[in-house]
Amino acid sequence: MKATKSMQAQGNRLANTMIQLNVLNGKDMVDAKFPLFTDKLKEINLFPLKPSGIEIFQINMGKMCNQVCAHCHVDAGPDRKEIMTKQTLERCLEILKNTDIKTVDLTGGAPEMNPHFFWFVEELSKLGKHIIDRCNLTIIVANKKYHRLPDFFKEHGVEVVSSLPYFSEKRTDSQRGEGVFEQSIRALKMLNEVGYGIEGTEQKLNLVYNPSGAFLPGDQSSLEAEFKRQLKRKFDIQFNNLYAITNIPISRFLDYLLESGNYEAYMEKLVTAYNPMAARNVMCRNTISISWDGYLYDCDFNQMLDLKVSERSSLHINDFDIDKLNNRSIVLNQHCYGCTAGAGSSCGGEVTG
Amino acid sequence: MSYFKPEDLKKFGDIGKFGAKDLADKFFAYYGEVFKEGALTQREKSLIALAVAHTVQCPYCIDAYTQDCLQKGSDEDQMMEAVHVAAAIKSGATLVNSVQMINKADELMM
Helix, strand or coil, X not given: CCCCCCHHHHCCHHHCHHHHHHHHCCCCCCCCCCCCHXXXXXXXXXXXXXXXXXXXXXXXXXXXXXXXXXXXXXXXXXXXXXXXXXXXXHHHHHHXXXXXXXXEEEECCCHHHCCCHHHHHHHHXXXXXXXXXXXXXXXXXXXXXXXXXXXXXXXXXCEEEEXXXXXXXXXXXXXXXXXXXXXXXXXXXXXXXXXXXXXXXXXXEEEEECCCCCCCCCCHHHHHHHHHHHHHHHHCCCCCCEEECXXXXXXXXXXXXXXXXXXXXXXXXXXXXXXXXXXXXXXXXXXXXXXXXXXXXXXXXXXXXXCECCCHHHCEHHHCCHHHHHCCCCCCCHHXXXXXXXXXXXXXXXXXX | CCCCCHHHHHHHHHHHHHXXXXXXXXXXXXXXXXXXXXXXXXXHHHHHHHHHHHHCCCHHHHHHHHHHHHXXXXXXXXXXXXXXXXXXXXXXXXXXXXXXXXXXXXXXXX
């Protein structure tokens, strides 16, 4: 039976981020210890890891979501009430006005469920920012008020990045919940209808593939070719690029790994597949992640582990200091192996090649 | 007791340390080349390997190529169909020999 509640609502002890960090370091629930990620970076003179400069402002607009995905690193769901306020969003706009950060990446939960979402995107659009919306697709068909999203995205030049773990119902629904595949296909058709994902248009629709289980993603370009072939053949659906993303061993995916007895083997896979080239290109070097309550993190994963930026004088958007943040040391832990395995992984897919 | 220990698969790459290193090196270099993208995609090659693994009944290979097929994006139907192809060839190979049986029987019977 698939969970319909967040780990937090279930009272799962892994909802406590300290316990997750202890597991990753072999101090709770498991004995397995792996080489320290920081040592791997020391070997290539990359420690302490420094930013290359903030280019992406990734805002987690809230943990509320209409789905309860089995691998969700946010532990998002309908029962999560943490939502970014208008005041915090206004502060984000102020920062974006006064810096030359070009890309704003909206995530959640389902970012569209934030009551200020439409207003916020309009404001970002006025600033001329490149807007990315991490849309779970089903939100578009979930409620009448969201049916206008495809047109709205188009009007404001929003790039849509959507998860579709597989081109079959069985594997998609096993990860994202019953009925998700069918709804996702309907939403993709609506996006295609207004030009999203269609060759020659400016409306970019990129899909995210992440494995439905304890294995790593294969070669991104091969997967993209297979997804394109199958989605076109089966449903006449088109998209631009496929981002292959590795599941990071935190939150619900960590819970799954432990429950299924796959934790050790999965960590070993990540550690064995460690790629120094990927380590040089990790996304935390050009990204800053903002939580629903305005705190700053090196990435969305650190945010979910409650590992705030190391720059103590700029912990919150109210104290946002881009110069200091650009000189911070990035906070690392054992989950970081997830971004450096094989061809690497980021919110934009592989980081090498 | 089973001789098969899944963790032994990790030691496969070290067989050259025991002896005949040059042969092991040549084998692994060849193996690596075979599975590169070519006229067949890596995903297709992995499905073939999965099917062959079943016919040679190698549990190491079955473990390895089940995982590899999933990583390369094959779905359950494709993987199962590949095993059916192997099974069909194997059973076909048994049955086609019945022609030899029939020939011999024809030769011997009145």
